[in-house]
Amino acid sequence: NAGVTQTPKFQVLKTGQSMTLQCAQDMNHNSMYWYRQDPGMGLRLIYYSASEGTTDKGEVPNGYNVSRLNKREFSLRLESAAPSQTSVYFCASSALAGGSGELFFGEGSRLTVL
């Protein structure tokens, strides 16, 4: 039981390049989330998927797209990376709606955009 697994753990991009962060959970959770964490800013929600087949914007969605591929997998795509997207990205899942139940986080992906 691996929990929430996200890849890659580290990535360096040049401005304008694209990339996809992958996330998978093996806990049979309905809800999945992508957060970004910046120094002094806490955790901010980018996008979430309440259930398979649905996705919705969070607090800071600009510059990102997501895909809920199936119940297990939820990917985050940066189409044209910008230095402002340098951050640590966390995928998370929950059995209940994220506003009422424990979030299980992945180990994080550190992205640097030059």
Added chain:
Amino acid sequence: GENVEQHPSTLSVQEGDSAVIKCTYSDSASNYFPWYKQELGKRPQLIIDIRSNVGEKKDQRIAVTLNKTAKHFSLHITETQPEDSAVYFCAASNSGAGSYQLTFGKGTKLSVIP
């Protein structure tokens, strides 16, 4: 939307002393208040949560109190130990609205000095 303020941003205590972290929230409809601990370089993990139908909850050395009237909640850690050193995040949401969005505070870096 919800706004969560967290204080202090940094806190240093001697081993064995108590630590208190305070958060205020803006949305009176919020009813779920979790606390997450993030050790250096690790993922955030839930340590305790409280719902608005109770005023206090304890789990060994940690406790959370909630004052709905004043819209604030606090984390109390007693008999602090070096392994309590971490960043702590409070959060709030209105789970009754089917919300999938937790709003996090900006975090408190707790240092326990041996």
